[in-house]
Amino acid sequence: MSVVDKNSEILFLYDAKMCNPNGDPDDENRPRFDPDRERCLVSDVRLKRYIRDYLEEKGHTIYVTKAEGVVQAEDRLKAVLGKDKVSGADLPALLEKLSDVRLFGATMPIKGGKKGEGEAVNLTGPVQFTWGYSLNRAEFVDSVTISSQFATRAEAGQGTFGKDYRVYYALLGFHGVVSARRVRVMQERAGGNEAAATSEADIRLLDEALVNSIPLAATRSKIGQYPRLYLRTVFTDGETFMGDPREDLVVNPDQGLRSVKELTLDLTALGGRLKRFKERIAQVLVFQDADLRTTVDGQEVPVTAWLAELLGADKVQTLERT
Numbered sequence: 001m002s003v004v005d006k007n008s009e010i011l012f013l014y015d016a017k018m019c020n021p022n023g024d025p026d027d028e029n030r031p032r033f034d035p036d037r038e039r040c041l042v043s044d045v046r047l048k049r050y051i052r053d054y055l056e057e058k059g060h061t062i063y064v065t066k067a068e069g070v071v072q073a074e075d076r077l078k079a080v081l082g083k084d085k086v087s088g089a090d091l092p093a094l095l096e097k098l099s100d101v102r103l104f105g106a107t108m109p110i111k112g113g114k115k116g117e118g119e120a121v122n123l124t125g126p127v128q129f130t131w132g133y134s135l136n137r138a139e140f141v142d143s144v145t146i147s148s149q150f151a152t153r154a155e156a157g158q159g160t161f162g163k164d165y166r167v168y169y170a171l172l173g174f175h176g177v178v179s180a181r182r183v184r185v186m187q188e189r190a191g192g193n194e195a196a197a198t199s200e201a202d203i204r205l206l207d208e209a210l211v212n213s214i215p216l217a218a219t220r221s222k223i224g225q226y227p228r229l230y231l232r233t234v235f236t237d238g239e240t241f242m243g244d245p246r247e248d249l250v251v252n253p254d255q256g257l258r259s260v261k262e263l264t265l266d267l268t269a270l271g272g273r274l275k276r277f278k279e280r281i282a283q284v285l286v287f288q289d290a291d292l293r294t295t296v297d298g299q300e301v302p303v304t305a306w307l308a309e310l311l312g313a314d315k316v317q318t319l320e321r322t
Contacts, residue, residue: 003197004126004183007238008281010176011231011245012047013292014214015260018225020140020166022046030165031140038137038255040170044129046098051206052100054213060205062100063108072319074109088109091121091189095196102198103127103206105186123189126182127206128199134170135246136263137255141166166221171228171265173246178203180238207232211287211321228260229294229303230287230319233274240280245270252295264293267303271296271310283313287319 023029023043032041043177052062061080065071079088088111095102105125183198190196207230214225233242248269257263274281288294288303296306308317 002200003194003246004178004186004200004203005180005238007180007205007235007240008178009209009233009242009245010129010174010178011229011233012174012176012210012227013135013229013265014172014225014227016040016167016170016172017182017224017259018166018168019057020221021225022174023165023221027298028163028165031138031167031177033140034257036061037133038117038139040134040138040167040172042172043133043172044131044174047129047132048100048104049105050213050217051209054209055099057216059101060299061097061099062098063094065105065132067187073107077108077110088121089295092191092193092196093222095186095190095193099202100185101125102202103197105182110223119306120191123186124182126179126186127203128179128246129174129176132172132174133246134255135249135251135265136171136257138146139256141168164221170257170258171251171263173249175244177241177245178206178232182236203232207285207319207321214256218224226260226289226319227266227287228292229286231303232285233281234283234285235277236280238279242273242277243278245273248273254281260289262299264295266295266308268296271306274307274310278311281315283317285317285319287321 020031023033023039024032028133032043038123041065052064053066055276056062056065063076077094078084078093081090081093088112101123103125104125104127108121109119110121113118187194211227211230215229250266252264252266284307284308287302293300294303304316304318
């Protein structure tokens with residue numbers, strides 16, 4: 001497996017229809033929201049949870065798991081290695097086993113192997129995401145009160161009322177990076193062990209998870225979410241980044257939406273950004289949902305065809321949902 005030695009930049013869009021994309025526990029679990037801009041918000045932690053759940057369901061070992069009950073981090077590490085005690089010398093073995101740590105990093109309660117290091121090893125992973133926000137102006141569903149009915153031992157019906165906060169429709173955008181420099185740092189922390197470094201296979205697994213994971217999280221509050229667009233731009237070196245591509249996207253119209261079929265996504269300004277970095281782009285991996293209509297200079301065009309013309313067909317690879 002080849003170690004990642006080039007930067008990538010990620011644009012990921014998924015939508016949320018009549019659901020709660022990311023409830024805020026400090027606000028009665030209402031969807032996170034920017035009231036000034038009328039934008040729905042989703043934390044990077046929520047997105048990483050989708051990815052971790054997908055990895056675990058596919059049989060990969062992860063550190064931040066949703067095991068039943070409360071599991072101490074130290075106990076989790078012992079279980080991963082099958083040992084009674086874990087030390088800094090076990091870091092390479094842990095990185096080899098833990099897919100999510102190779103991607104996102106972690107704080108692990110083991111004493112570092114170097115003089116002056118404390119009781120925990122802190123690793124910043126090469127894959128990081130910003131908070132997501134809706135590209136359109138989102139609205140809360142008007143009615144939030146729900147009731148439930150259940151029977152007591154005496155078979156007398158009892159009712160209870162609660163709040164169920166949802167948004168009508170939000171097209172959510174995330175910006176992410178894959179940093180080759182962070183890969184090198186993690187590899188150095190693992191004593192130069194190449195098997196413990198983030199590999200190209202890990203990043204391809206990330207692609208797969210982002211394109212496939214979200215519809216699988218079909219809980220009552222999350223059903224109604226689907227991936228619509230994924231672009232991972234791979235650069236020719238470990239120094240280049242383009243910046244947040246969400247700033248170039250325009251949703252038409254941007255309010256009153258109830259479905260992806262009611263909008264178009266204008267990519268014209270994104271094309272300008274890609275042109276500026278064309279010589280430093282090695283490849284773009286693309287997924288586009290069939291229901292998302294995209295336009296450039298007022299003309300509807302599929303993203304893959306547009307990128308092939310802009311960058312060259314040899315630089316564009318299409319991803320499919322499994």
